[in-house]
Amino acid sequence: MGFRVGVVGVGPVGDRIVRVLRERNFPVDGNLTVMATHRRSEVLADQEFLVEECSADLFQGLDIVFFAGREGAKGASIEWGKVATDAGAWVVDNGGDFRMDPAYPLVVPEVNMDAVTGENKHICSPNCSSIQMVVAIAPIHRAARIKRIVVSTYQAVSGWGLKAMNDLERQLPAHVAKQQVPYHPDVFTRPIVLDCIPHIDHFTDDGYTKEELKMLNETRKILDEPEMAITATAVRVPVMIGHAEAINLELEAPLTRGEALDILRDPEQSPGVVVIDGPTKDPAAAEQRHAPEELQYPTQADILKSEYQDMVLVGRVREDHTVENGLNLWCVADNLRKGAATNVVQIAEELIARGMLG
Ligand SMILES: NC(=O)c1ccc[n+]([C@@H]2O[C@H](COP(=O)([O-])OP(=O)(O)OC[C@H]3O[C@@H](n4cnc5c(N)ncnc54)[C@H](OP(=O)(O)O)[C@@H]3O)[C@@H](O)[C@H]2O)c1
CATH class of the missing domain: 3.40.50.720 (NAD(P)-binding Rossmann-like Domain)
Structure with missing residues (x-):
């Protein structure tokens, strides 16, 4: 039918x-x-x-x-x-x-x-940056309950739309040729080529951007945790497609790097997640989803591979020893596909x- x-x-x-x-x-x-x-x-x-x-x-x-x-x-x-x-x-x-x-x-x-x-x-x-973050952190939240999230994003220009992609494409050759770099001021406030701009969507009165507040409000709504402490810094980077995020979590219960990896590698507990985190001490576990030579960490280029394009790639999982029950991770996804x-x-x-x- x-x-x-x-x-x-x-x-x-x-x-x-x-x-x-x-x-x-x-x-x-x-x-x-x-x-x-x-x-x-x-x-x-x-x-x-x-x-x-x-x-x-x-x-x-x-x-x-x-x-x-x-x-x-x-x-x-x-x-x-x-x-x-x-x-x-x-x-x-x-x-x-x-x-x-x-x-x-x-x-x-x-x-x-x-x-x-x-x-x-x-x-x-x-929003694209909320989607990939909740796919990566929901399994951790179910296991050890998240108290606080500090997230920094590295977001591709395609998150703005076609005009931003065309802008970056035009800026690259001009930059290499040392010519004046063209840009549409209604897209980003300055040329994005070889620069990072900590400004996505409009600023609000308290200095946050709307993109940062979207991550806060949408994550609370999706996880049904209206009081969860979340703070974000959203940054536009000169990448065509693919957002990356550095996520710091403060948990209610302790979770070791190994335990977090076990959860994130389990497709039942962590649907939509692929872990690329190595080198690992346990090659058998690593081979569940990946060839060992791939084991390192994901970048925005990885999500263009057909086997990863609809997944949220997670890596750099590590304990944060500066807070009680702290955990750091890095995640990457295609903002136009899984993000939309x-x-x-x-x-x-x-x-x-x-x-x-x-
Ligand atoms: N890009 C991302 O990573 C991403 C991720 C998540 C969510 N989103 C959201 O997804 C949406 C689309 O994003 P995009 O980047 O593809 O946008 P875009 O490049 O600006 O394209 C917008 C499209 O919507 C059409 N449109 C605008 N107003 C319309 C109206 N009143 N009636 C009918 N069609 C209308 C436009 O028609 P014309 O072509 O005729 O002008 C155009 O085809 C946006 O709301 C964006 O916030 C984007």
Whole structure:
């Protein structure tokens, strides 16, 4: 049985949604209905699509619509989210407009799919940096309860959108040729080539950026821990695709490096996680998921490998001896796939598995 599927938005996230649906053989009935702000033909995931201008009649008859549009009052979810659910479709939304509204489930399938009850058919997918962090830390939280998180991010330019990727691509040759480096001031405040910018999304009155507050608020909501202490510093780095995070955890119960690795290497306890952490003293354990020569630590380049592209890679697991029950880890994921497209398609797959779609 197939489902009638719509996609709103054809930026990098919309492109990856089309690709991930195809790669995972998502049961699509007929053609995808692809929508954006205006009608044209567009190549998505190496295939040509007729992109329709969003209109209410296009949502009629759809079973599920993946939203990958811009946020805000004139953005896709605010303009079309309710139109889609009123037409009877499920909405799985990459945007941030409704994530913190208590009436909307905010979901990472490996962690809290049970938040979806069917009462509200508009499901939100978290911010890319929140998704990879909760996949990595939820198993640790279940085992030893997290009291406090200090996280620093190293986020790719694709997290901003296509324009930022084009900017970095244009800046590289100009930088090498020692020419003036071009940049769009509405993307980042300065050229990103060979620089790191500690500024993602707008600043708030107390000096944090909205991206940092998203990590705090969304993680609390997903883990259902409204009081959890979390502080974040979000940094944009000159990487095209892939976010990395250095995460410091303070736990209620002690957890050794070995115990944490055992948990994170166990697919039952840690779905969606691949550990790349070595050299290890236990080659048998290492071979469960990886060839020994790969054992070191993950970087953003690793998540472009097909076997890792939908996973959260974790490494550098070590005890932090400066606090009671401290643990450090490093994690990396593809912000466009697990941080966005793969997460929404996995949510849809879970809706099917639970008999909720259709
Ligand atoms: N990039 C990431 O790593 C990432 C990760 C997680 C979540 N997200 C979220 O995912 C969404 C998409 O990200 P992106 O990077 O692909 O964005 P993008 O490059 O800016 O593309 C946005 C797309 O949405 C369409 N759109 C905007 N407003 C619309 C409206 N009112 N009605 C219909 N279509 C509309 C645009 O249409 P036109 O092409 O016609 O202008 C465009 O195709 C954003 O909400 C973003 O915050 C992104």
